[in-house]
Amino acid sequence: MNSLYDEFRIAVHSVWNRRWLALAVAWGACILGWLVIAMIPNKYESKAQIQVRTQSILSDQVGLPPQDQRRNIQQLTQTLISSENLAKVVRGTDLGASVATDQELAGKIEGLRANIEVKAEQDDFFAISAKLPSGKLARDVVQKLIDVAEEDNIAGDRKTTSQTLRFLDAQIEGRQKELANAEAKRVAYETQNLGLLPGVGSVSQRMEASRAELSQIDSQLIQARSALAALNGQLAGTPATLNTTIAGGGSPTALGQAQGELASMRARGFTDNHPDVVAIRNQIANLRSQGGGAAGGGYRTPNPAYSSLQSMRAEREASVSALQARKSALQSDMAELAAKQTAEPGVAAEYQRINRDYEVLKAQYDKLITERDQIRLRGQVETQTDAVQFRVVKEPSLSNVPAVPNRPLLLAAVLIAGIGAGIGAAFALGHLQTSFPTAAKLERASGLPVIGSISQMLGVEEREQRKQKMKLFYGASGGLVGVFALLLVAEFVQRGLTA
Template structure:
């Protein structure tokens, strides 16, 4: 800490020893700097304020119907594209600044200057401020007016152009999907027509197969009954004699036929109690009973009324045998017919079973065709709905003004300069001059070392300090020292007075209007510095 304090004391001593050099440096730099500040031309700023209104009455009404984009993002894009190269080229043409740039290099420099001096700011409420500063107030106003026009027209045009491009793209896609949809519909309709019986929900193979199986079972049952009847008839035919011999005379003892009739009638009564008249056993017994009755009638007729009634014997054809043989032939014919019908029914069932095995494959292809059709149809409907939304958006933007640009404050011709901030520059020059004076003193203190204390001398040299000789001022020296102090204070006060006068003139009249007086005031610190 003591070393730091010694260093500070040393540099302050060096500064005081070179006070006149520091004094001259400070006021010379101040005079030159103030003269430069006085010479700065006035800068005029023109600005315009634009409000981008994104909240419209139609917004809530068309929510979910029209296309909704990120309006905040759109506003950010507006801000970034305003200073694009095409817009700057258009600005140069609109303000006739291109005539001031004779060559490509000058034109590029002009574009760069414009880009640097144009200021575009935006707050959170979508309020844009466009400002431009130039020494020519008319040029500042013209540039801001042109930028306002470019900002509004370009963004409105871009919005409409985007919607038009979207509609054209959607129409092309809809036309392509319409062709695909027609092709898918035709393929699906043809497939349904060719495979109608295989499709679910139709009276097709399943119903036909069930009906064919039922018909086959019924025919097989009928065939089984017919075969049973054939067996019964064959058995009965085997028991029945083909010829009848020694026919008994009338009034003789009872024959075997009458006993058979009684037995069959008893069996028939028993069967009718359990079955219907159409039962095969009932039918066979009824036929046997009828044959026996006819046979009995024939015997009685032969015994009582025939030409050989008085004879004691003879042979005749057994009518029961003939009837049984005829019935057997008929039943065998029915069996043959039923066997053919059962065979055809079995073939039909087998054919239907083979075809019904194709149903899963047909259904899978049907599902694929339906799925493809539904995908194309959904995409087609989606594109149509989006086209309608784009059309409504276009109508809204044209009639409902989705994004409104309201010029809150138009560009005007500035009457008073907005800069440069000469008062700030004047004060900054004063501080810079003080730094320059202190810097000169420090540089000399470093390059031209002097010793202001014994301790400093001991640090730099290893020799022993024998003694210190002090300086005693006489009256003449003290008077001269006082005069120096007075001159320093008076000179500094005079320089500060010149500064305050410049600040007053700047705030009251503007230094440009009293530039000659300002330069005259700058001569005061210059004289102090050079003196």
């Protein structure tokens, strides 16, 4: 502990012996530092707080979710310090007074961007700050930024919506022409390959319909031929004429009518065992028995039943011929369809490709129409109902105290650093020069025993000289502190004058 105390005493003694060097270095460092501080330009800061609020009632109804609304806010804060907006700020404030060329404008914009900060705070609050050489200029810049943000919220959204709608209108017009061409191509292909395309009336469907009709005609033809054969059998068993007696017990007219009824029943398909047929046959037998024993001559008359059967046979033969002709026509059509069916796969594939292209264009066209309507509605909601609303919470401040630099603090820091530099220089020089401030240090350095030390004896004149030097030293030291105090006073006076 004593050794540390001795070392401290030695260090203090070394610095004190070189106090004029320490004072000179302190003066030089302080003057240099204070000159550097004086060259730093003042920057005054102006701050404002705004609230960007999104209304979500109507926006949600038209498909403007909160995510898109927050994205709009982020885009707004990002574009607020864009070159276009900063150019408006430069032209709308005193910064544009000295701008004559585009290069100067670009320089002003870059300088302004470096001194502007837009920072998001809690919820939907934002802070806008600017640091510029003048407090009034800083306030004007922040106010202009707020004005530009409000203008962009109204005009910018309308401009973006208008540009998007123009783009979609152009796309819709192009798709509409392509859709019309595709539809015309499809109609022309359908007309060219009528009957070969899938769907109603295609070759396959027509072939199936022809097969079904042919099967039905075959069944009808079999039935018609069977009916014709039965009718021919009945016609063969029916006499062409009837024997009419002139005198006798029976009535020839009654016999003819009975035979006609029997022929009609057989024509209708009644069998011999049918009760009506049995009854009419018994009636004919009775009539013949009555007329068979009568005296007198007779003559033969046409049998009406036979004539009726002949007419029915002609109808049945015509029906069979018609069915046979229809069958031949169907077989001819089926042969022609079978020949066409070989070309149907290629035609169908090409038709499907044309249809697919048409459906794709139709889907794109419908999608563009839907998007245009949605964007138009969303644009109306954003612009006419103020989907993003601005509210200035804190007006731009006007500061008379420079935010940068903090001169009082820097002046004090330079003073402390200068004094420290002086002490350090004296201490370093003391270590570079060989000296023995104590007997113990001399003994350690020489390795020889040191009996003691003799204090310096000064005369009256020398003591007076030392007192004068100490006064000068204290005066120079006080002068350094006095200069520091004067600089502080000048700084605060300047702030007061600026106010």
